[in-house]
Amino acid sequence: MTSGTENDLILIDKPRPHTTVITLNNPKRMNSMAFELMVPLHEAFEHVAADNDTHCVVLTGNGRGFCSGADTSNDGGPPPNIDGMTLTRIATKAMSVLADLVPAMQRMPQPVICAINGAAIGGGMCLTLGADIRLAGESAYFRAAGINNGLTATELGLSFLLPRAIGSSRAMEIMLSGRDVDAQEAAAIGLVSRIVPDESLLDEALDLADQINGWSTQGTALTKRTMWAGLEIGSLRAAIEMETHAQLYVRLTTKNFEEAVRARNQGRPPEFQD
Secondary structure, X not given: OOEOOOOOOEEEEEEEOOEEEEEEOOHHHOOOOOHHHHHHHHHHHHHHHOOOOOOEEEEEEOXXXXXXXXXXXXXXXXXXXXXXXXXXXXXXXXHHHHHOHHHHHHHOOOOEEEEEOEEEEOHHHHHHHOOOEEEEEOOOEEEOOOHHHOOOOOOOOHHHHHHHHHOHHHHXXXXXXXXXXXXXXXXXXXXXXXXXXXXXXXXXXXXXXXHHHOOOHHHHHHHHHHHHHHOOOOOHHHHHHHHHHHHHHHHHHOOHHHHHHHHHHHOOOOOOOX
């Protein structure tokens, strides 16, 4: 892999056409959420989002853990641009940097696949929930660790995202107990799409990205936007109205539907030009 930022703790690579892999690369700290890692991660999201040749994104971690949450070493550096700030303003700045990670993932036009290896703890668990699709290696496990540290388990959008992914009762139990959820349970309750062997985790994520990339780039981007908006919408009628406008937009401004019909009749994969 090659470094895509000035900080080699975040690696950006394009191993297959139209798919970019973002890798958290501080395995000695199990990719903990130090600012030296999280600031360039946020920059990587913005950089990759703006890459018109990237149609799908894979987010993963190097080593034996995806992301172990809060950094406790005090070696990860302060948040950026804090000169002259008081302690309370620094604290607000620090939380703002972390709090925008999940929204930044959702703002990306490309579908984001999270390939989760090993521990996804605290903020690391929250980070996985910002992805559109989650694949778990056999070694993956999750923990809402804020509660274990004498804090709340609610951080970085977890109280909104987790109950929508697995239901409120399961989410409440996981967040209040502070227990580990292994890959098998995560798949059973819908926290991840499926489990794959650790050694083939990245290949499986890349294969899925290839499948997504075979469809209309505009169609997948608007599907992602509509799905996330639908999780926050207030009624069925409003959801149908939003879906109708998105569907009509793509239908009337591209020749994708006509190409799909031609390809099906000719027994070949479609080539969507949007």
